[in-house]
Amino acid sequence: MAADDLIVLRPEGLYCPAGDLFIDPWRPVERAVITHAHADHARRGHARYLATRAGENVLRARLGDITLETLDYGERLRIGEATVSLHPAGHVLGSAQVRIEHRGQVWVASGDYKIAPDATCAAFEPVRAHVFVTESTFGLPVYRWPAPEAVFAEINAWWRTNAEAGRASVIACYAFGKAQRILAGVDASIGPIVVHGAVATLDRAYAASGVALPATHLATEIERGALGHALVIAPPAATSATWIRRFTTRAGPPEIAFASGWMRLRGARRRGGYDRGFVLSDHADWPGLLSAIEATGAERVIVTHGYEAPLRRYLEERGLQSGRFETQFGGSEEEAAEGEALDHSAEVSP
Numbered sequence: 001m002a003a004d005d006l007i008v009l010r011p012e013g014l015y016c017p018a019g020d021l022f023i024d025p026w027r028p029v030e031r032a033v034i035t036h037a038h039a040d041h042a043r044r045g046h047a048r049y050l051a052t053r054a055g056e057n058v059l060r061a062r063l064g065d066i067t068l069e070t071l072d073y074g075e076r077l078r079i080g081e082a083t084v085s086l087h088p089a090g091h092v093l094g095s096a097q098v099r100i101e102h103r104g105q106v107w108v109a110s111g112d113y114k115i116a117p118d119a120t121c122a123a124f125e126p127v128r129a130h131v132f133v134t135e136s137t138f139g140l141p142v143y144r145w146p147a148p149e150a151v152f153a154e155i156n157a158w159w160r161t162n163a164e165a166g167r168a169s170v171i172a173c174y175a176f177g178k179a180q181r182i183l184a185g186v187d188a189s190i191g192p193i194v195v196h197g198a199v200a201t202l203d204r205a206y207a208a209s210g211v212a213l214p215a216t217h218l219a220t221e222i223e224r225g226a227l228g229h230a231l232v233i234a235p236p237a238a239t240s241a242t243w244i245r246r247f248t249t250r251a252g253p254p255e256i257a258f259a260s261g262w263m264r265l266r267g268a269r270r271r272g273g274y275d276r277g278f279v280l281s282d283h284a285d286w287p288g289l290l291s292a293i294e295a296t297g298a299e300r301v302i303v304t305h306g307y308e309a310p311l312r313r314y315l316e317e318r319g320l321q322s323g324r325f326e327t328q329f330g331g332s333e334e335e336a337a338e339g340e341a342l343d344h345s346a347e348v349s350p
Helices: 056-063 148-164 178-185 197-208 224-229 236-240 242-247 266-272 286-296 308-317 333-338
Strands: 008-010 013-016 021-023 031-033 048-052 068-071 076-079 082-088 096-102 105-109 131-136 169-172 193-195 231-234 255-259 276-278 300-306 321-324
Touching: 048 056, 048 082, 056 068, 056 197, 131 286, 131 308, 148 169, 148 178, 148 255, 148 276, 169 236, 178 193, 178 197, 178 231, 193 197, 197 231, 231 236, 231 242, 236 242, 286 308, 300 308, 308 321
Parallel strands: 021 031, 031 048, 048 068, 105 131, 131 300, 169 231, 169 255, 193 231, 255 276, 300 321
Antiparallel strands: 008 013, 013 021, 076 082, 082 096, 096 105
């Protein structure tokens, strides 16, 4: 890294010397700019937080009482010698790319992002930059997502078939982001929708932020006779806990599906023991990563978590400079092979 880089790696996380600020730091710092509220990016213990106004309710729901300053998307703020603004990342509600400008140089740190449409959050917005810091969670050519509407049609057909047989349908997914995206995309007329308590907490934060979602029930609020027609949305850990047993009906135990980009590979579903896999990710696929990078116009790309080496090799073969930040974002490759790990310990509670 050059001495005048706008973002450097420190033991606490990604650091901007010109603004004396950190982006999604993993150790306590004085000023933290948070790209989104997933637990590997938003941690407790920082003195001051800066995030998007759109993500305020979710961030407070996850971190509690924090000193938080918010910005509208595109609003600029002078911090030290740097000018900082936050731009839509399309990942989850309130997610942002961090744009930093200093002495004519512009760097953009993407956080996590996706290009596919999502009714529950602002769409990804390309931001021009000299240097782009990108995730690479799915940085392999094999990862290419089907159209979201096709995936929701598959989910609805699966749910409808199970409901006709009197068997509950359970979808395992992240409680924050993925769960709300599924709620917004399914056909709520098929039957009642039950959510795990961890999902319900985040749903309330979405509602407070003006995101419309269908009516849902907790497991204790629905009549037992209706369970056979229900769609149940829960964190992955809950599907192997005693909590899931309450959805067994006369037709048998519930069918359990997993909604994740990792379901693009059949082996991941088999290892997880799921009845069904739906390819639905809140990260960019391989074409999405390449299109996002190209849209920035950056001559230099720094890659963070995920399949870093293949993406860097591809970019260098096409004449771009590349680098790497070794961060504490995302799971290990072993976790990736098994599927998305829970991003917050509270998501396994009833």
